[in-house]
Amino acid sequence: EQSWVPLKIRVNEKCKSCDFCIxxxxxxxxxxxxxxxxxxxxxxxxxxxxxxxxxxxxGALEIAPDNVC
Structure with a gap:
């Protein structure tokens, strides 16, 4: 049985503060x-x-390396 596992997302150094995502x-x-x-x-x-x-x-949002929520 498969279940959904939430991802831990982080903001990396590529963020330009453009607020496009928001x-x-x-x-x-x-x-x-x-x-x-x-x-x-x-x-x-x-x-x-x-x-x-x-x-x-x-590409400023990414899965955190530890991916633990």
């Missing part, structure tokens, strides 16, 4: 931190679906 994807877990600051992921709101990874045009 404006286009509108995930409540993606939060701006201010001008010139990378976005942050509110882990209390993140479901671990991983869709945001495909939304960022800069």
């Amino acid at each position: 404006k286009q994807f509108e995930c409540p877990a993606l939060r701006p931190q201010g001008e010139k600051e990378p976005i942050r992921i509110d882990e209390t709101l993140c479901t671990g679906c991983g869709v945001c990874i495909h939304v960022c045009p800069h």
Whole structure:
């Protein structure tokens, strides 16, 4: 039997603070931190679906190496 395992997502150094992911994807877990600051992921709101990874045009969202939610 297969079950879904949520992913732990992180913001890497490629984040340009363009807020494209926030404006286009509108995930409540993606939060701006201010001008010139990378976005942050509110882990209390993140479901671990991983869709945001495909939304960022800069590749700044990725699965965390430890992938433990």
